[in-house]
Amino acid sequence: MVGYFTLILVCQLIGELVVGTFGISIPGPVVGMLVLFSLLLMRGKIPKGLSKTADGLLQAMSLLFVPAGAGVMMHFKLLGEALLPLSAALIVSTSMTIIVTALMMRWLNRAGTDE
Amino acid sequence: MNSIQETWVYLNASPLFHLTLTMVAFQAATWLFERGGRNPLLNPVLGAVIVIVLVLFATNTDYATYFEGAQFVHFLLGPATVSLAIPLYRQWDRVRGSAFAIGASLLTGSLVAILTTVGTAWLFGGSETLLASIAPKSATAPVAMAISEDLGGLPSLTAVLVIVSGIFGAMFGPLLLNLIGVKDWGARGLAVGTASHGIGTARALQVNETAGAFSGLAMGLNAIATALLVPILWGLFF
Numbered sequence: 001m002v003g004y005f006t007l008i009l010v011c012q013l014i015g016e017l018v019v020g021t022f023g024i025s026i027p028g029p030v031v032g033m034l035v036l037f038s039l040l041l042m043r044g045k046i047p048k049g050l051s052k053t054a055d056g057l058l059q060a061m062s063l064l065f066v067p068a069g070a071g072v073m074m075h076f077k078l079l080g081e082a083l084l085p086l087s088a089a090l091i092v093s094t095s096m097t098i099i100v101t102a103l104m105m106r107w108l109n110r111a112g113t114d115e
Numbered sequence: 116m117n118s119i120q121e122t123w124v125y126l127n128a129s130p131l132f133h134l135t136l137t138m139v140a141f142q143a144a145t146w147l148f149e150r151g152g153r154n155p156l157l158n159p160v161l162g163a164v165i166v167i168v169l170v171l172f173a174t175n176t177d178y179a180t181y182f183e184g185a186q187f188v189h190f191l192l193g194p195a196t197v198s199l200a201i202p203l204y205r206q207w208d209r210v211r212g213s214a215f216a217i218g219a220s221l222l223t224g225s226l227v228a229i230l231t232t233v234g235t236a237w238l239f240g241g242s243e244t245l246l247a248s249i250a251p252k253s254a255t256a257p258v259a260m261a262i263s264e265d266l267g268g269l270p271s272l273t274a275v276l277v278i279v280s281g282i283f284g285a286m287f288g289p290l291l292l293n294l295i296g297v298k299d300w301g302a303r304g305l306a307v308g309t310a311s312h313g314i315g316t317a318r319a320l321q322v323n324e325t326a327g328a329f330s331g332l333a334m335g336l337n338a339i340a341t342a343l344l345v346p347i348l349w350g351l352f353f
Contacts, residue, residue: 101224
């Protein structure tokens with residue numbers, strides 16, 4: 001388990017190094033995910049210990065957003081002043097994005113299988 | 116021996132207290148979520164945030180002090196994001212099979228996310244700083260914050276907006292998807308991941324592995340799409 005957690009950290013570190021060196025505006029961990037994914041493709045299977053470690057982290061993923069979420073307390077004043085444009089934009093945009101993406105995906109998948 | 120009050124003052128300033136507060140608040144919110152039949156409206160992230168903010172206000176603690184303890188939890192977001200490679204690998208055959216549909220849907224979704232956000236905020240009289248802060252809100256937090264800063268927005272406000280749209284998507288996404296009758300787990304995951312990045316993905320993973328994998332993929336791809344599209348679109352309008 002410790003070994004595979006180390007592997008995950010190494011992938012993240014490589015990601016951060018790549019992003020920092022080339023000045024790419026993608027987060028290091030996202031690049032790290034691609035690094036780990038490439039390693040898995042090369043290996044051809046997922047080592048059992050890695051599955052366990054990763055699943056453990058992913059099951060706790062909701063928890064990991066809580067500290068950043070509590071940052072909302074710093075912005076109550078600004079959020080209060082612009083409550084209408086911000087909440088309208090969040091509600092309309094998030095709903096529209098989910099609906100359009102899902103319908104587009106369904107439509108394209110159907111178009112693909114009908115032929 | 117110290118009085119309990121002295122010990123409390125000491126503990127309240129140590130990282131242990133706020134780390135424990137984060138865990139306990141989340142456990143309580145999760146308990147409520149489970150008791151409520153895993154109803155998405157009882158989102159545990161939202162529940163935990165409410166409890167924590169109330170405690171911090173009651174104890175007159177600022178966010179920086181809280182974060183000294185909470186940073187240990189926050190740090191694991193990076194490794195968890197890297198770990199999304201595992202569900203992606205498990206679902207790779209499915210993903211590869213519909214690569215074109217995924218790419219086209221994601222690009223459309225990303226455009227819709229940016230245009231409807233800025234358009235709605237503008238209609239309701241949002242200032243230019245506000246528009247810049249909210250434009251990248253569907254991308255994962257670090258990307259969104261960097262874009263917001265480039266456009267002259269407030270990165271810390273962007274972080275909050277990213278999280279709120281994540282929670283909103285996790286809460287209402289399943290409901291909206293049921294309403295329009297999209298049952299395919301891949302399409303559902305992709306939609307939630309595009310709109311609601313990591314928080315949507317965390318939720319999708321709890322429900323279905325395929326949805327989780329597609330959601331994680333959408334989160335990564337939308338980070339890239341948003342970073343490319345927002346500056347271009349912003350240049351066209353402002």
